Amino acid sequence: MAQKILVIEDDKFLRKVIVRKLSDEGYEIIEAIDGEKGLIVAREEKPDLILLDLVLPEIDGFEVLSELKKDKDTFEIPVIILSNLGEKKNVEKGIKMGATDYLIKARLEPSEIAQRVQMALNQNKD
Numbered sequence: 001m002a003q004k005i006l007v008i009e010d011d012k013f014l015r016k017v018i019v020r021k022l023s024d025e026g027y028e029i030i031e032a033i034d035g036e037k038g039l040i041v042a043r044e045e046k047p048d049l050i051l052l053d054l055v056l057p058e059i060d061g062f063e064v065l066s067e068l069k070k071d072k073d074t075f076e077i078p079v080i081i082l083s084n085l086g087e088k089k090n091v092e093k094g095i096k097m098g099a100t101d102y103l104i105k106a107r108l109e110p111s112e113i114a115q116r117v118q119m120a121l122n123q124n125k126d
Contacts, residue, residue: 002028003121006047008038008064009082010056014105018051018082021110022117035059039067042074049121051113052099054083054090062097069098078120082113100124 005027009015012033019029030045032038036058042050050068054061061081068074078100083090086104094102100120103113 002026003048004028004030004045005117006030006032006038006042006045006050008032008035008050008056008061009053010034011053017110018113021114025114025118027117033057035061035064038064042068042077043071046073047077048124049100049117050077050079051082051117052079054081054085054094062093065094065097065099076124078124080116080120082108 005022007015007018007029009018010033015031019031022029030041030047032041034057052061052064065079068077068079080101080103081094081099082103082105084105091102101116103116
């Protein structure tokens with residue numbers, strides 16, 4: 001069965017690019033366009049991994065990450081932050097809060113996202 005990835009991203013163009021790339025790699029993709037829906041979907045679907053933007057409508061990504069890590073049903077799901085907030089303090093905060101990885105959107109190719117997703121999923125198997 002395909003591994004399930006939840007993409008929480010409000011930028012429609014970027015979300016489509018990521019979804020297409022990860023679908024081509026054989027993943028089952030679920031989408032959410034804001035933090036509130038992302039949390040609901042994460043709890044219902046229990047994806048294998050979450051790609052999380054930080055600047056989101058409703059609830060921001062840091063709050064989503066915090067809620068996911070507090071919930072016994074979702075705290076083990078690896079979360080990769082995908083953001084344009086590239087300042088060191090944001091990266092450190094994201095990792096300290098439990099993110100598996102932190103990717104800066106502006107510096108990324110879709111193939112790199114797919115590689116980092118694969119790495120995070122493999123890490124989680126151990």
